[in-house]
Amino acid sequence: MIRDIIKLRTGEIEGAKGLRSQHIEILHSNHETEIPAYRRFDVNDLKELVLVVLNFSNQEYENYGIGLNEDEPFWLKVNASSKIYDEDFSELPVESVEVVKESTDAKTWTGKINIPAYGALIFTNS
Numbered sequence: 045m046i047r048d049i050i051k052l053r054t055g056e057i058e059g060a061k062g063l064r065s066q067h068i069e070i071l072h073s074n075h076e077t078e079i080p081a082y083r084r085f086d087v088n089d090l091k092e093l094v095l096v097v098l099n100f101s102n103q104e105y106e107n108y109g110i111g112l113n114e115d116e117p118f119w120l121k122v123n124a125s126s127k128i129y130d131e132d133f134s135e136l137p138v139e140s141v142e143v144v145k146e147s148t149d150a151k152t153w154t155g156k157i158n159i160p161a162y163g164a165l166i167f168t169n170s
Contacts, residue, residue: 048122052094052166059168060121061092072110072149077101079159081110093118095141095167097159104136105159111149117141118155118167125160134160141167 052060062084072081078100085093095118097110118141125134141155148154159165 049166052121052168057121059092059170060094060166061086061089062094062168063166071095071112071151072097077103077105077108079105079108083113091170093169095155095165095169097157097163097165097167099159099161099163102161104134104161104163105157106136107142107156108159109146109148109154109156110141111147111151112141112143112153112155113151115143115145115153116169117143118169120165121168122164122166123160124164125162134163136160138163138165 051057053063065086067085067087069083071083081097083093083095120140123138136158138158141157144154146154
């Protein structure tokens with residue numbers, strides 16, 4: 045898992061230039077569900093946005109809504125709770141973000157995501 049995250053951050057796996065930038069936009073913060081989500085981006089190149097979703101609780105969530113700024117697609121790059129890293133990890137399927145025109149977090153668009161318990165998900169838009 046760490047190897048995959050390092051490859052994303054260093055650019056060995058393309059599409060995650062936002063991880064190499066200092067710019068962060070908090071998209072979602074829910075103290076009850078213990079789920080924050082934020083977008084990392086390079087202000088000089090908005091083509092490689094990164095969406096990070098964390099779950100600090102022992103509860104899995106299906107079709108959880110995160111407010112998005114626009115109809116921006118995000119594809120899963122790292123699921124830290126995937127069985128490819130450990131057989132004891134979650135069986136909850138995690139796919140790319142499904143974007144729907146629905147208001148969440150005071151934003152017009154909503155990204156629907158399955159989030160494993162104690163999960164860390166990294167998505168990119170390219």
